[in-house]
Amino acid sequence: MEKLTFILIVLPFLSAIFCYITPYRKIRSSIVMATAFLLIMSSLMLIRITPFSFSPITVLGADIHHIVLILDFLILFLIFYFGIKHHHLLIIIFAILQIVLLGYLEYFMIKEQTVSPIFYCDSLSLIMILIISIVGSIICIQSIPYMKNHEEHLGLRISREPRFFGVMLLFLGAMNGLVLSNDLLFLYFFFEITTLCSFLLIGHDNTERTIRNAVRALWMNSLGGALFIIALVILNSQIGALDMQKIIHTPKAGLWFLPIALLCFAAFTKSAQFPFQSWLLGAMVAPTPVSALLHSSTMVKIGVYLVLRLGPAIQGTFLTHCVAIFGAFTFLAAAALAVGQSNGKKVLAYSTISNLGLIFACAGINSSAAITAGILLIIFHAITKALLFLCVGVIEQHIESRDIEDMRGLYSKMPVTALITVIGVITMIMPPFGLLLGKWMAIEAASRNIIVIIVLALGSALTVMYWARWAGILMSDPFAGKFKTEKQPILTWVSLVSLCLGATLLSMISPWLYSWMIIPIFNEKYLQSYIVTRGILENPSGSFAVIPLSILALIGFFVSVLAVRKALRARVVPPYLSGVQLSEPGTFLGPMNQPVKAEAKNYYLSSIFGEQRLTIWVNLVAMVLITMLIGGAL
Amino acid sequence: MSMSMQILLVVLGVVAGPLIGGLIGGLDRIITARFQSRVGPPVLQPFYDVNKLLAKEYTVVNAWQAFCAYSYLAASMISVALFFLQSDMLVIYFVQAVGAIFLVVGALSSTSPYSQIGAHRELLQMLAYEPLLVLVIIGIYIETGSFKISAVYSWDKPLLLKLPFLFVVLGYALTIKLRKSPFDLSTSHHAHQELVKGVTTDYSGPLLGLIEIAHWYDVVLFLCFCSLFWATNIAGMIILISITYFLEILIDNVSARMTWRWMLGNVWAIGLTLSLVNLIWLYQQ
Amino acid sequence: MFKKLIRNSRMKSPWLLHFDCGSCNGCDIEVLACLTPVYDVERFGIINVGNPMHADLFLVTGTVNSRNSMVLRNLYEQMPNPKIVVAIGSCGLSGGIFREAYNVVGGVDKIIPVDVYVPGCPAKPEAIIDGVVTGLQKYDRIVN
Numbered sequence A: 001m002e003k004l005t006f007i008l009i010v011l012p013f014l015s016a017i018f019c020y021i022t023p024y025r026k027i028r029s030s031i032v033m034a035t036a037f038l039l040i041m042s043s044l045m046l047i048r049i050t051p052f053s054f055s056p057i058t059v060l061g062a063d064i065h066h067i068v069l070i071l072d073f074l075i076l077f078l079i080f081y082f083g084i085k086h087h088h089l090l091i092i093i094f095a096i097l098q099i100v101l102l103g104y105l106e107y108f109m110i111k112e113q114t115v116s117p118i119f120y121c122d123s124l125s126l127i128m129i130l131i132i133s134i135v136g137s138i139i140c141i142q143s144i145p146y147m148k149n150h151e152e153h154l155g156l157r158i159s160r161e162p163r164f165f166g167v168m169l170l171f172l173g174a175m176n177g178l179v180l181s182n183d184l185l186f187l188y189f190f191f192e193i194t195t196l197c198s199f200l201l202i203g204h205d206n207t208e209r210t211i212r213n214a215v216r217a218l219w220m221n222s223l224g225g226a227l228f229i230i231a232l233v234i235l236n237s238q239i240g241a242l243d244m245q246k247i248i249h250t251p252k253a254g255l256w257f258l259p260i261a262l263l264c265f266a267a268f269t270k271s272a273q274f275p276f277q278s279w280l281l282g283a284m285v286a287p288t289p290v291s292a293l294l295h296s297s298t299m300v301k302i303g304v305y306l307v308l309r310l311g312p313a314i315q316g317t318f319l320t321h322c323v324a325i326f327g328a329f330t331f332l333a334a335a336a337l338a339v340g341q342s343n344g345k346k347v348l349a350y351s352t353i354s355n356l357g358l359i360f361a362c363a364g365i366n367s368s369a370a371i372t373a374g375i376l377l378i379i380f381h382a383i384t385k386a387l388l389f390l391c392v393g394v395i396e397q398h399i400e401s402r403d404i405e406d407m408r409g410l411y412s413k414m415p416v417t418a419l420i421t422v423i424g425v426i427t428m429i430m431p432p433f434g435l436l437l438g439k440w441m442a443i444e445a446a447s448r449n450i451i452v453i454i455v456l457a458l459g460s461a462l463t464v465m466y467w468a469r470w471a472g473i474l475m476s477d478p479f480a481g482k483f484k485t486e487k488q489p490i491l492t493w494v495s496l497v498s499l500c501l502g503a504t505l506l507s508m509i510s511p512w513l514y515s516w517m518i519i520p521i522f523n524e525k526y527l528q529s530y531i532v533t534r535g536i537l538e539n540p541s542g543s544f545a546v547i548p549l550s551i552l553a554l555i556g557f558f559v560s561v562l563a564v565r566k567a568l569r570a571r572v573v574p575p576y577l578s579g580v581q582l583s584e585p586g587t588f589l590g591p592m593n594q595p596v597k598a599e600a601k602n603y604y605l606s607s608i609f610g611e612q613r614l615t616i617w618v619n620l621v622a623m624v625l626i627t628m629l630i631g632g633a634l
Numbered sequence B: 001m002s003m004s005m006q007i008l009l010v011v012l013g014v015v016a017g018p019l020i021g022g023l024i025g026g027l028d029r030i031i032t033a034r035f036q037s038r039v040g041p042p043v044l045q046p047f048y049d050v051n052k053l054l055a056k057e058y059t060v061v062n063a064w065q066a067f068c069a070y071s072y073l074a075a076s077m078i079s080v081a082l083f084f085l086q087s088d089m090l091v092i093y094f095v096q097a098v099g100a101i102f103l104v105v106g107a108l109s110s111t112s113p114y115s116q117i118g119a120h121r122e123l124l125q126m127l128a129y130e131p132l133l134v135l136v137i138i139g140i141y142i143e144t145g146s147f148k149i150s151a152v153y154s155w156d157k158p159l160l161l162k163l164p165f166l167f168v169v170l171g172y173a174l175t176i177k178l179r180k181s182p183f184d185l186s187t188s189h190h191a192h193q194e195l196v197k198g199v200t201t202d203y204s205g206p207l208l209g210l211i212e213i214a215h216w217y218d219v220v221l222f223l224c225f226c227s228l229f230w231a232t233n234i235a236g237m238i239i240l241i242s243i244t245y246f247l248e249i250l251i252d253n254v255s256a257r258m259t260w261r262w263m264l265g266n267v268w269a270i271g272l273t274l275s276l277v278n279l280i281w282l283y284q285q
Numbered sequence C: 001m002f003k004k005l006i007r008n009s010r011m012k013s014p015w016l017l018h019f020d021c022g023s024c025n026g027c028d029i030e031v032l033a034c035l036t037p038v039y040d041v042e043r044f045g046i047i048n049v050g051n052p053m054h055a056d057l058f059l060v061t062g063t064v065n066s067r068n069s070m071v072l073r074n075l076y077e078q079m080p081n082p083k084i085v086v087a088i089g090s091c092g093l094s095g096g097i098f099r100e101a102y103n104v105v106g107g108v109d110k111i112i113p114v115d116v117y118v119p120g121c122p123a124k125p126e127a128i129i130d131g132v133v134t135g136l137q138k139y140d141r142i143v144n
């Protein structure tokens, strides 16, 4: 147990240091792979011993509290330094605020350490650890070939890879630590590390644009950190402890809700909910594995993890209602904004925000069915989004564009990647895959809440729209003939295929996933929601036949594949172009016998869903909702 | 429900679905012809059409069209089968959405601007009716306390009395799904002047036949949804469906095709208002 | 029996594509007249689909010239088999009064095989319907 947690948290830190100092790419790659392997193995072994809790006294021979405290101040001063370096007043203010409050908290308020256990692992933490360690490791593996390409493309003389992999591994350790921490000071410490990692990785390319976006991410996340520490100070003065489990189970009184509301607020900033979405959109300038790891599958999940954790504490209050409405609103607004985008990475970013909003809505509805939905969404969103980001990364390195319009007919250029991307999209929006299962549960759980349900209904229709058109475009090319193969580094295939399999196969066993991993989360406050019989998830008001539907989907899939094989032998005719098409696909004979390219662009409906048009209003509404949340807690 | 009974129902749904759908299509064409003081084709005309299409030469623009057409058919079949199994309405809705998505993806896989634009219009149509459908299902759930169709059948009062506005909302979704004017934007039974055949432009021969069959399943599914509003006895169901469908044909014949902007604005504004009002009623009880 | 069923269906559901291949519009108006309620060709299952991918019948009016011969061939090739071509009007048959013009290639059968010739300048709607029905007899001779 201690060994496993050591591997999960401290080992990545050590390998990060090694990565940072190794000048050789080969050694670095093997360190990354070895760490990835160890992380995957130990996270799997953790399944057997969950739940557990323990409090280590020392780590690597030093008092753990001192280490954390020193590093905490170190990080805050680093942030302060970056604030001064980039002349950003807000960062400086937030950093000073945090330093002062942390000092006050440590030296004046906490007389002796009372938190025990420091680390606590239940099924929720376990699920997060599995996502971080497995999906995160796969992404790290894919970044090895990706970064090689990336640096060759930029033509750097001094490789920045050591820094990159160092920070990536550091981040994995910090994430594992965060979800295991029960002591809120530890949680805060890891929270700040992830903020710093995010800043460093967004600014990795060291151009003016990346640095501007990194600084923006830093100040918004520092705001989250500041809110967090304020919440801690209040919590400490209210109940005299910074113990997550104790906080959840303390009866509510006095100013009790304010710190919780502040923690939710901090969670919103970390999960890039409106009006803080701009940092996540800006973060898309980072190399794609970074977007996959930090900005879709793990770091932004901290927010929803926190709110899910705090769920039992706020059940049945006005606060949870606010979170539900806020989440649903974000779900809708981000989906609408995604419709107006043609930049592939931005679509992914908005869709991430949107899905996080949905998870917040689930956490806010706060019934056991909704929590189940939220957790399923976390799992499958992490896998599928990581997959899609990696695909876009591979595509981008190939066609030098991340615009959806430029991916027209991608199938003819890079068939396998295009197919995997399409599968990724399909797992996003179609039954019987996990995300849709989650959405189904969310809608059924929200159906008693009239505002939330209407917003969810609109949002899910918009979601279908922007995904379906992307999937269609990838295949948009006259094609009937031999399947072509494509060349990519073996590590790329390994990571893409394993994520793809994960997204599809895990969906099929989701009923068991539910009974093994999710049911243990519910304590006495929640009724168990679904019963699993023969692969069918069922409760009194609804049922989702996962296994039968999967079997039918598989049959349908194979029949369709056979149909394609038959169609490959069919006569190929050119697409209809009023009869004036030329032999070159997509061109027709225009005036003066000149060939003209026939162009059709997607509807992006920018007059309705354009960023410029919507963002102001969306931010305004979001701010009103957040004010309501904080005000309601007072 | 016993296992054999379930299997029987599924087989019934899968076999009877297209038969009923085709017959309804034939009747539709005759009644439309009479509205226009014509005689119209025989009742079995849709079957002749599909039969002919299936026997035609297999030509494709892009082999993925075949994948999409078969998947569309499969999804529509499964959704009807699920309905006959009286399972979860929301799941049925999701499964039928799969079919619609595949139709769009297949149309997008051709480079022809006609089918591309048709596909986008189809997406906009889905955008218009999907939220409404979810709200209708939610309304039924609030009333009966379950998402399962079996609960609707065991409910002792006709739902129409409690959910009149939601029935109108469902009518909007039905009009769009049946490809009737004013919502026949993406494709329709008749030739489009501006878009050739919209979303189905580049499907031909057997694949077009499959899409036609899948469309029959969709029609049947949506009419089944309508029938839930008078599920207490069979006569009520049939009368309700007949009146609804007749009104659909009438609307089709008296209205012109509108733009997607109009559709989206109109359907969302009216549909959402009506469902909101009706849902608030239900929540009050 | 199966073959008979298919043949029957083909006879009862000819979807048509009408192509104006440089006609003076006289014949086009007559073709469209067939589709009006007065003649109501939907009785025979005929629908104007306006799309070669869906069509069984190809009604061509007017002369072929050097520019539109490519279009004529393209449309013909996009139609899945079995297909029937009906050339309408003197122009479609032979080039008609435009026969002597410098850009005219001639009748439709110079470019694609024609099954039925409907004469007239313009051809009468009754004649066109008759031509289509005659063309449908071709399905008797098609083996598959």
Ligand code: SF4
Pocket (backbone or CB within 6 Å): C022, C023, C024, C025, C026, C027, C028, C061, C062, C063, C088, C089, C090, C091, C092, C096, C097, C120, C121, C122, C123
């Ligand atoms: S045949 Fe006569 S009516 Fe027809 S296109 Fe030629 S000139 Fe015109």
